[in-house]
Amino acid sequence: MRRLEDILRRIDRKGYKAYKETEGSYRGAWFELHIDHAQADPFAPPSRVRVTVPASVARLRPEWMESGHRLVALTDFLARQIAAAIRERQRRNRGHTGTGNSGLIFIDEPGQQILPRTAVAVRGGEVEVRLSVGLPAAGRTVLGEEARRLLAEDVPAVVRRGILEFSPDRLEEHLRLADRQAAIRRYMEERGWIAFVANGAVLPRESGASDRPMRGPGVVPFQSPPSLEAEIPVPHGPPVRGMAIPRGVTLIVGGGYHGKTTLLKALERGVYNHVAGDGREYVLTRETxxxxxxxxxxxxxxxxxxxxxxxxxxxxxxxxxxxxxxxxxxxxxxxxxxxxxxxxxxxxxxxxxxxxxxxxxxxxxxxxxxxxxxxxxxxxxxxxxxxxxxxxxxxxxxxxxxxxxxxxxxxxxxxxxxxxxxxxxxxxxxxxLPIDRPPERDEPFGGTAERIPLPGSFGASRSGKDKAEAKGLHTILYGAQIIDLSAVEQLVDPSQTRAIARLLRLLEQSMDGRRTVAELIAAIGERLRREGLDLLSPHPGRHPGDLAMPRPFELAAALNRIRSLRVRTVGGQGG
Missing domain, CATH: 3.40.50 (Rossmann fold)
Structure with missing residues (x-):
C-alpha cells in the first residue's frame, strides 16, 4: 500500500484526471487492493475497486460452499454484511467528503430476493469484493490525503467488517434457510406442484412502492385451507406446512380488496428465494x-x-x-x-x-x-x-x-x-347454472413456431459508438433504441436489467441466421451456468460491474421488445 500512498502524495492538489495514475494493484497486510478504473471526473460514475482476501485469511468453511445454492447464499450474505458496514461508516460521518461522489463507498446491495450477483465472488475460499468508490475532490482537484484515508483505511475496514468479523451463527442460519428452500423446491418437483405457500407467510407489502413486508396488527398471516394443506420435510428443523397448488388450471377468486392479486404477486415472485424476515421465505414457485x-x-x-x-x-x-x-x-x-x-x-x-x-x-x-x-x-x-x-x-x-x-x-x-x-x-x-357456451374453437393447441432472428436486424452501435445500458429497472438503451420492460413484472432488481443489456450484446454476436430464439437463449444460459456473470465483464479479470442473474424469460422478453427485431418463422400452426 506504500506505493499507492506515494502516488496519492505526488498527485495531491493536481487535476482530477491525475487519479488515473492510481490504477493498478496494491498489496496490504491481509488483502490486495485493485483499482481497475479511476473515474475521470468527480461527477462521473464512481471508480471501480476490488479487494481480494486470500483463503488463508477469509477462513471460510468448506461446508459453506458445498453446493450451488449455498454458494449463492454465502455471497449474498457477505454482500449484505459489507453493505451494513458501509452504512455504519456513513453514520459515523466518514462518508461524503468533497465534490460529487467524493468519499463514498458503494456495493451492489441485495434486496428482498437472493440472487446470484457479482458484488462478492468466492473461488476456492478466496473472497473478492467488488466496490464502487468516489475518489475525493475539491471542485476538480485531487484530495490526496482524503483519498489515502479512503483507500488505505476505510475500504479495508468495511471489507474486514463484512468478511472477517461477521457472526458465523447468522451465516449458518442464512445457509440453513437456503437448504430448506432448496428442499421444498425438490419436493414440489417430485409431487408435481407448481407452487407452495407456507402457513404464517406474510404476503402483503408495506406499500405499492416497496417490496418490504407489511407490518402491524392488521397483517393476516397465511393459513392454508385444510384440503390443500401439505407438509414438507426440510433439513435443520421441523416440517413446513402450507398450501400446495397442483398442476392444472387454478382460479383465485373473491371480492375486491380481499387479497387475490396479493396472492398472485407473491406467487409470481416465488420464482426467487427471499431473505429471512421477508414474509415470503417459503412462498416458492416453479422457476419456469x-x-x-x-x-x-x-x-x-x-x-x-x-x-x-x-x-x-x-x-x-x-x-x-x-x-x-x-x-x-x-x-x-x-x-x-x-x-x-x-x-x-x-x-x-x-x-x-x-x-x-x-x-x-x-x-x-x-x-x-x-x-x-x-x-x-x-x-x-x-x-x-x-x-x-x-x-x-x-x-x-x-x-x-x-x-x-x-x-x-x-x-x-x-x-x-x-x-x-x-x-x-x-x-x-x-x-x-349451466352455460350454453360451446367452445368457439375445439381443435388442438398445436406446437410453438420457431423463430430465427435475422443478423443485423438490431445492434448496439449508435453513431459509431456501442451502447447497451440499463436505466433503472425497466429501461434499456440499446443502440438507438429504447427497450421498455415496464410490463415485464418478474424483473426485480436493476442489476438484472444491467445484465440483460450486456446479454443482448452477446445474443447479437451469436445470431447466425440458423439458430432459433430458444436455442440462442439456451446457449447463453449454459454459458452463464458454466462461467457465471463475470463472462459479461468488458475487461475479463477486472471489476465486472454491478450485475445480478436474470432468468431466461426476462432476457427473451427484452429481445422480443426490440422494435427493429426481424425473424424468420418456421413451424407452429402455420407450418
Missing part, C-alpha cells in the same frame, strides 16, 4: 413460471399467435404475426407464445391486467358478433388444451367471470386475506 399480461403498443416480430387469433381484417397473417403497435389481445397472445417458446410451463394471469376480449366472450356478445366476424378465440377456450396437450398450467385471478368454473381444476377463494378451497362449490354452481 411466467406472468402474462396485455401490453398495448408493444412491437411483435413474427410470432405465431394463431392458437388464439386468426382471420384478422385485410388478410393480416397471424402464423407469423408482426406489428409495431399491438392491441391488448394481440399483445397478450404474443406474450404467451413467446414465453412458451423459451420453456415456460406455468402462466400467471390477472384479469385486471388482461384484455377482456382475450379472456372471455359471453353468449350475448357471441350472438351479436358472429364467430366468422371475431378473430379472437378467448383464453377460456384454449386453457384446457394448453394444459392437457402441452402440460402448461395456468393460475388465474378472476372476479367477474364464473364461466371459468367449467375449465378449472382448483378454485381458491380469498376472503379477508384468508384462502378457502371452494372447488366443489364452484363445480356445483357450474352444474346448477
Amino acid at each position: 413460471a411466467c406472468k402474462i399480461r396485455a401490453e398495448d403498443g408493444r412491437s411483435v416480430a413474427g410470432v405465431d399467435i394463431s392458437p388464439f387469433i386468426s382471420r384478422l381484417p385485410f388478410g393480416k397473417e397471424t402464423t407469423a404475426f408482426s406489428t409495431d403497435d399491438a392491441s391488448g389481445s394481440t399483445s397478450q397472445a404474443a406474450n404467451i407464445m413467446e414465453m412458451l417458446e423459451v420453456g415456460a410451463d406455468v402462466l400467471f394471469i390477472d384479469e385486471d391486467t388482461s384484455a377482456t376480449n382475450f379472456m372471455i366472450r359471453d353468449a350475448r356478445m357471441r350472438r351479436l358478433v358472429a364467430k366468422d366476424r371475431e378473430p379472437i378465440t378467448p383464453f377460456i377456450d384454449r386453457v384446457r388444451r394448453l394444459y392437457e396437450e402441452r402440460g402448461v398450467s395456468t393460475v388465474l385471478v378472476l372476479g367477474g367471470s364464473g364461466d371459468y368454473f367449467d375449465v378449472a381444476d382448483t378454485v381458491i377463494l380469498m376472503h379477508e386475506y384468508r384462502p378457502y378451497d371452494v372447488t366443489q362449490e364452484a363445480k356445483s354452481i357450474a352444474a346448477e
